Amino acid sequence: MIKRAGEHASRRAQVAPFRAMAVLAAANARAAAGNDVLHLEVGEPGGALPPPVVAAIAESLGTERLGYTEALGLPALREAIGTLYGDWYGTAVPAERIAVTVGASGAFLLALLVAFDAGDRIAIAEPGYPAYKTMLRALDLAPVTVLTEPGGGFQPTLAELALAAPLQGLILASPANPTGTVLGAAELDRLVAACRSAGIRILMDEIYHGLVFGKEQVTLANRAPEAIVINSFSKYFGLTGWRVGWLVLPAELVEPVERLAQNLFISPPAPAQHAALAALAHKELFEERRATYAANWQRLARGLEAAGVGADAIVRADGAFYLYADVSAFTTNAAELCTTMLEETGVAATPGIDFDAERGHRFVRFSVAGSPEDVARAADKLSAWLPAQRRNRRD
């Protein structure tokens, strides 16, 4: 039935916008007007691709047909992703369990469709990546938010999960966005065992793997073969705009995912798959970024601490490229603080309300994926500017 006037879009389409994109638009407008802007709002690596990767991509443009590929992706790419698991974690994953997708976003769409039915209850950690909730709602699944605590690195605990029961699914993210915290092997094993006995399917977002600097990097790909693992070339490899990611699937879900992928996407974009192959062939060229992000994180934390942000107000990240800070000593409205900060210092950051509907008004997420120079300048600007905000704080 066509929607009545005033009801242009479906109920499924009533999802919240990404506030980070509004900050990005405001920051871009400021930059276009000739102002100095430091982009700590966007969750993507800056900088150009390493030249050998660019050369390999260019070669593929001249030599490959670049038409549709198989729905699950180029066999060579599935094979190369499987090998990456051997390199990173010691056990390769058979190419047959891998599906190449349109980014982690496309991977999530397929994973949610293949694993759940309308109405199923899926637990997600709050704070968390905002699209989990919106994707679940758009698919008529029921997001069940688990209010995680700073003591557990804002990762869900068994006790918190028990409160969310009954559940059909659980989305985990390690390292997580916006906190950068990592689930260790023991914590993961406990969660996997509990979910196994309760019949809860785990979807594990490993998009920030390769960027773990504080802890061991643990994948569920071989540890819990019933889990669905989501990953992407967007973060470690910095191929955000190419839109290529992947799933590691339980064997019995491969063929159903193939049918869904054929019908929803036909295939992932061929040029992007060749870019991903080129990136994998030169993966050592991306290694130094991890140390840069870790150093950027430390530099910004020092700047914030110098401004009077307590050490315990900064969530200790073990990976990714985010610093999530409680700024309630400076404001009762972090979104307002972000707007004023952009206007007065040129530093763009994302208000926590994007990630946590209940407590996000106290938090700001800074991305440290930019250059060390930019992060250092932002840290200096904030250590000079933030203290005055404490005096302006309205209660």
Ligand SMILES: Cc1ncc(COP(=O)(O)O)c(C=O)c1O
């Ligand atoms: C935790 C998390 N998962 C998934 C995505 C989506 O990534 P992709 O670019 O691969 O679609 C992002 C992007 O920022 C993210 O932060």
